[in-house]
Amino acid sequence: MSRAVPAGVVAAVRRSVSQVCDPEYPEVTIAELGILEGVSSSDCGSTVRIELVPTMLGCPALDVIARDVTDAARRACAGADVSIEVTFVDDPVWTPDRIAPSAVGFLAREYSVAVRSRSAAASCPICGNDALEHRSDFGPTPCRSVEWCPSCRNPIEVVGRVDLPAAMGAAPASPAAMGAAQASPALA
Amino acid sequence: MTDSVPEVMEGAREMVLALADDELCIGQNLAWWIAVGPFLEEDLALTSISQDELGHARALYGLLGDDVDALAYGRQAHEYRSAHLTELPCRDWGETLVRHFLYDTAETVRWAALADSSWEALGAVARRALAEERSHLRHASGLLSRLLRTEAGRSQLLPLFDQFTPLACELFELPPGCSHEALLADGVMDRSLSDQRAEWQSAVDDAVASAGYQPQWPADGATTASASGRAGQRSAHFAALHAEMVEVLSLDPTARW
Numbered sequence: 501m502s503r504a505v506p507a508g509v510v511a512a513v514r515r516s517v518s519q520v521c522d523p524e525y526p527e528v529t530i531a532e533l534g535i536l537e538g539v540s541s542s543d544c545g546s547t548v549r550i551e552l553v554p555t556m557l558g559c560p561a562l563d564v565i566a567r568d569v570t571d572a573a574r575r576a577c578a579g580a581d582v583s584i585e586v587t588f589v590d591d592p593v594w595t596p597d598r599i600a601p602s603a604v605g606f607l608a609r610e611y612s613v614a615v616r617s618r619s620a621a622a623s624c625p626i627c628g629n630d631a632l633e634h635r636s637d638f639g640p641t642p643c644r645s646v647e648w649c650p651s652c653r654n655p656i657e658v659v660g661r662v663d664l665p666a667a668m669g670a671a672p673a674s675p676a677a678m679g680a681a682q683a684s685p686a687l688a
Numbered sequence: 689m690t691d692s693v694p695e696v697m698e699g700a701r702e703m704v705l706a707l708a709d710d711e712l713c714i715g716q717n718l719a720w721w722i723a724v725g726p727f728l729e730e731d732l733a734l735t736s737i738s739q740d741e742l743g744h745a746r747a748l749y750g751l752l753g754d755d756v757d758a759l760a761y762g763r764q765a766h767e768y769r770s771a772h773l774t775e776l777p778c779r780d781w782g783e784t785l786v787r788h789f790l791y792d793t794a795e796t797v798r799w800a801a802l803a804d805s806s807w808e809a810l811g812a813v814a815r816r817a818l819a820e821e822r823s824h825l826r827h828a829s830g831l832l833s834r835l836l837r838t839e840a841g842r843s844q845l846l847p848l849f850d851q852f853t854p855l856a857c858e859l860f861e862l863p864p865g866c867s868h869e870a871l872l873a874d875g876v877m878d879r880s881l882s883d884q885r886a887e888w889q890s891a892v893d894d895a896v897a898s899a900g901y902q903p904q905w906p907a908d909g910a911t912t913a914s915a916s917g918r919a920g921q922r923s924a925h926f927a928a929l930h931a932e933m934v935e936v937l938s939l940d941p942t943a944r945w
């Protein structure tokens with residue numbers, strides 16, 4: 501017989517993992533960056549399942565994030581007899597649109613990093629000019645590209661490659677695929 | 689995918705292993721350019737592309753088992769299925785560019801053929817990877833088309849096409865034990881490998897046509913001789929590449945980041 505996880509424990513885990521910060525931007529949480537997809541009790545037995553959405557498949561921070569999330573979840577359910585399952589899912593796909601507006605503002609202010617999204621053009625985090633010129637799809641990390649601000653003459657890092665959000669949005673996932681989204685890879 | 693047909697599943701897993709091994713080898717080879725790229729933007733680009741390809745390898749190995757590291761690093765040489773093109777060191781930047789162009793053009797075709805796969809988890813990885821692939825291809829095509837406008841570019845790069853294209857055809861070969869017919873019939877891929885290869889060849893032809901060049905393609909079906917990588921035979925470059933991959937792991941099998 502499977503034991504259900506008490507709702508209070510799930511809520512505590514959700515609260516705790518929501519506060520986990522990104523290794524690259526240690527003041528910004530994975531919830532604000534849209535990396536945290538969901539926290540739920542698993543159908544089979546006493547497991548809390550945490551789903552994460554990788555920014556890029558090759559993001560080298562994935563292991564660190566999974567470890568921090570696991571630690572935070574374990575802390576939150578100390579004493580409760582539950583196991584923790586942390587998985588990266590391929591569906592939905594992360595896009596910069598998943599970043600919370602508050603985090604977009606913070607990244608611009610504190611890191612001079614702009615965010616490209618479908619809903620808004622990236623504007624210069626230094627001078628506010630919104631006519632940035634594309635320079636390279638590839639910046640200091642796989643999820644950042646490089647633009648140039650002709651107004652204040654600074655190179656600007658932008659979260660998101662030019663065609664990532666549109667290309668991903670154009671790839672419809674079948675409802676069956678959404679339901680069967682599998683972890684890849686499973687991380688302990 | 690119909691789980692009731694275990695031999696189809698087994699064939700699909702063999703195919704995914706080959707794709708993952710391609711990504712692993714090319715990702716590791718591209719990582720060589722970290723800090724020694726010919727110019728800063730190129731250094732960053734090759735580094736990012738390397739990380740993307742290794743990420744694709746990880747996602748594909750993840751479809752096959754939970755212990756991704758054991759799959760990626762822990763097999764015997766004859767158990768790898770990589771195409772020999774991906775094992776080439778390409779320490780000359782022109783070689784890297786031509787190989788990168790051939791490979792990423794091929795990958796774009798391959799991922800598209802898997803995007804609606806009946807193996808739904810594979811389809812999800814393919815759609816995800818395809819989106820990342822577009823920027824790789826734009827990078828390779830952009831540099832190639834600019835360089836082919838110069839005499840120096842043409843004289844250095846075009847001969848490499850004839851050198852690499854026979855090897856690159858192996859990217860559209862399956863490992864032994866995969867039934868191409870079964871993979872198609874079961875919807876694991878939505879178009880045949882010869883159609884995929886034709887689509888890729890025509891994209892490559894288009895890219896070099898402006899330079900008045902026509903690559904010499906091996907006849908369709910004549911590539912089985914070159915498909916030795918898929919069959920488990922490693923090229924002369926694999927041992928050094930693999931040693932580099934597992935260098936830390938062999939010093940300390942318990943090492944963690």
Ligand SMILES: [Zn+2]
Nearest residue numbers: 624627649652
């Ligand atoms: Zn500016």
